[in-house]
Amino acid sequence: MKYVIIGAGVSGFAAIEAIRSVDKVGEIIMISDDPHGYYSRPGLAYYLTGELHDKALYPRTAGDYKKLNFKFLKGRVTRIMRSEHALEMDGKSRLVYEKLLIAVGARAMPLEIPGAKLDGVVKLDHLTDAKNILKLAKRGKTAVVVGGGITALELTEGLHARGMNVHYLLRGDRYWSNVLDKHESLVVEGRLRAEGVTLHHHAELVEISGRNGNGRVNGVRFLDGRTMKCDLVAYAIGIHPCLELVRNTDLALDRGILVDEHLQTNDPDIFAAGDVAQAYDPLSGRSVLDSLWNPARDQGHVAGLNMAGRKTAYLKPPPFNVTRLAGLTTTIIGAVGRGHDEDVIGIARGDSETWRGLPDAIVAQSGFDINHMRLMIGEKTLIGAVLMGDQTLSRPLEKMISGRADISPIREKLMTPEAPIANLIADFWIVWSEQAAL
Numbered sequence: 305m306k307y308v309i310i311g312a313g314v315s316g317f318a319a320i321e322a323i324r325s326v327d328k329v330g331e332i333i334m335i336s337d338d339p340h341g342y343y344s345r346p347g348l349a350y351y352l353t354g355e356l357h358d359k360a361l362y363p364r365t366a367g368d369y370k371k372l373n374f375k376f377l378k379g380r381v382t383r384i385m386r387s388e389h390a391l392e393m394d395g396k397s398r399l400v401y402e403k404l405l406i407a408v409g410a411r412a413m414p415l416e417i418p419g420a421k422l423d424g425v426v427k428l429d430h431l432t433d434a435k436n437i438l439k440l441a442k443r444g445k446t447a448v449v450v451g452g453g454i455t456a457l458e459l460t461e462g463l464h465a466r467g468m469n470v471h472y473l474l475r476g477d478r479y480w481s482n483v484l485d486k487h488e489s490l491v492v493e494g495r496l497r498a499e500g501v502t503l504h505h506h507a508e509l510v511e512i513s514g515r516n517g518n519g520r521v522n523g524v525r526f527l528d529g530r531t532m533k534c535d536l537v538a539y540a541i542g543i544h545p546c547l548e549l550v551r552n553t554d555l556a557l558d559r560g561i562l563v564d565e566h567l568q569t570n571d572p573d574i575f576a577a578g579d580v581a582q583a584y585d586p587l588s589g590r591s592v593l594d595s596l597w598n599p600a601r602d603q604g605h606v607a608g609l610n611m612a613g614r615k616t617a618y619l620k621p622p623p624f625n626v627t628r629l630a631g632l633t634t635t636i637i638g639a640v641g642r643g644h645d646e647d648v649i650g651i652a653r654g655d656s657e658t659w660r661g662l663p664d665a666i667v668a669q670s671g672f673d674i675n676h677m678r679l680m681i682g683e684k685t686l687i688g689a690v691l692m693g694d695q696t697l698s699r700p701l702e703k704m705i706s707g708r709a710d711i712s713p714i715r716e717k718l719m720t721p722e723a724p725i726a727n728l729i730a731d732f733w734i735v736w737s738e739q740a741a742l
């Protein structure tokens with residue numbers, strides 16, 4: 305069997321590992337156009353702040369690759385010729401496949417305002433972007449960040465850590481309003497201010513201006529006419545799955561490449577996984593986009609097994625993300641928000657559409673300081689949770705939400721005013737996990 309994988313991200317590598325666990329002799333070829341190969345994209349945030357060296361971003365060693373026995377081709381796939389089971393690389397060479405995995409990820413939505421192409425306007429998709437940001441941060445003093453979700457915050461904190469004066473612009477009235485509640489947004493914003501970041505609400509950028517001659521950013525103009533001098537503009541206004549390669553292939557598309565629970569497209573020899581895939585969720589009956597490391601890895605694994613002939617279903621668990629928001633460890637599980645965030649178009653990095661699929665739920669929360677827990681309570685089960693600061697209950701809550709624990713014995717108590725919800729959950733967990741033998 306000849307397997308070809310387009311993309312050297314976590315989903316592509318998980319697929320290689322899965323194929324090799326079933327098929328020890330088949331030929332595997334991986335193709336990527338990223339000059340830095342496979343590295344941790346969430347780790348880019350820590351590389352920007354200086355907490356991680358770029359060498360620490362690589363999860364695999366040369367020895368690990370050797371054991372997997374695959375061929376790596378550096379280059380860009382420019383066309384998929386389904387009827388010939390072939391790919392075109394860099395507009396010239398041709399490569400045939402028997403089973404193909406499309407794992408090309410997603411990329412930043414472009415900023416579409418005058419001046420967006422000037423030198424000094426940056427996004428954070430790749431290690432190359434991060435290296436460019438660090439270079440630019442050395443030569444300037446003031447940065448403007450626009451957008452929402454995790455990446456806008458990572459850009460803000462990274463630039464601040466590199467000594468820049470950072471102005472963070474929000475179109476809406478609070479940070480990440482379709483996932484966090486008001487209290488949680490205010491905690492994040494308060495911490496950013498305390499660090500020295502300047503926040504601007506209801507601020508919309510309409511133009512970036514450049515210095516005459518060298519095409520470098522030197523300022524921005526807001527919708528209300530105000531202007532500000534700056535040396536760098538960073539944006540994170542949402543991402544979109546990389547669909548250019550598949551637009552003319554008649555593969556079924558929606559917001560991403562549509563795949564069934566086997567990660568198979570409408571072509572039985574073509575699979576898709578990770579940020580580019582819109583995967584079927586048997587629990588909700590909907591197909592959703594995630595931009596999360598763990599689902600990308602799990603989808604790649606399941607796609608690889610299916611490509612190698614071991615029929616396996618991807619049972620999408622409630623999305624789970626442990627991240628850091630303004631220095632505060634925050635875990636988001638299941639469905640926690642709804643509506644639209646004015647700072648993000650569609651989905652952001654480290655985000656899941658499932659987080660906003662909130663059915664009717666009652667909110668219980670405790671801790672109105674930095675150690676905060678919010679639970680979304682359904683009829684019999686917990687539907688979602690946000691934990692800020694103290695993370696003691698994050699794994700138990702993940703297990704209870706994904707295992708659809710019947711919380712009827714504590715449901716009423718959780719909903720009483722001033723309920724000690726952390727204690728109730730901790731006590732319930734001891735009993736439930738024993739019964740569930742976790």
Ligand SMILES: Cc1cc2nc3c(=O)[nH]c(=O)nc-3n(C[C@H](O)[C@H](O)[C@H](O)COP(=O)(O)OP(=O)(O)OC[C@H]3O[C@@H](n4cnc5c(N)ncnc54)[C@H](O)[C@@H]3O)c2cc1C
Pocket residue numbers: 310311312313314315316335336337338341344345346347348349379380381382407408409410428429430454455458546549577578579580594595596597598600625626627653654655
């Ligand atoms: C800054 C940042 C912060 C993040 N934070 C979090 C977080 O806190 N938590 C979390 O869970 N997730 C986070 N994520 C998201 C997570 O990293 C992604 O969901 C995950 O990496 C997706 O993996 P993937 O394999 O689908 O795609 P990717 O890792 O994007 O890999 C795609 C690969 O395809 C290659 N490629 C694309 N087009 C072509 C082509 N035509 N030809 C050849 N090669 C091609 C690319 O070069 C790349 O190698 C973050 C991502 C970023 C960038």
